[in-house]
Amino acid sequence: MVQGMQEIIPILLSAVAISTLLNVLLRRANIPTAVGYIVSGAVLAALIEIEIDADGSLGHIAAFGIVFLMFTIGLESSLHELMQL
Numbered sequence: 001m002v003q004g005m006q007e008i009i010p011i012l013l014s015a016v017a018i019s020t021l022l023n024v025l026l027r028r029a030n031i032p033t034a035v036g037y038i039v040s041g042a043v044l045a046a047l048i049e050i051e052i053d054a055d056g057s058l059g060h061i062a063a064f065g066i067v068f069l070m071f072t073i074g075l076e077s078s079l080h081e082l083m084q085l
Helices: 002-028 033-048 057-076 079-084
Strands: none
Touching: 002 033, 033 057
8 A cells, every 4th residue: 555655646746747837838828727637637647658457546546637627617617607607
């Protein structure tokens, strides 16, 4: 368990760094942050050569990414916009 945690920490740190840098650059071009997170995931997958494994850890990371994406989309919407819908 400890060995798996030591492997995931650099991946998470690099994912945060890549997504932050990419979203700062895309924000200047008025591109939504959701696009930046999707592109960040593709870049990170290419850099660390993620393989589909049998224990399902990739599924857990994907579920975390979806929850994080939904959270950030919720932060960007306002109550006024929701009332208009």
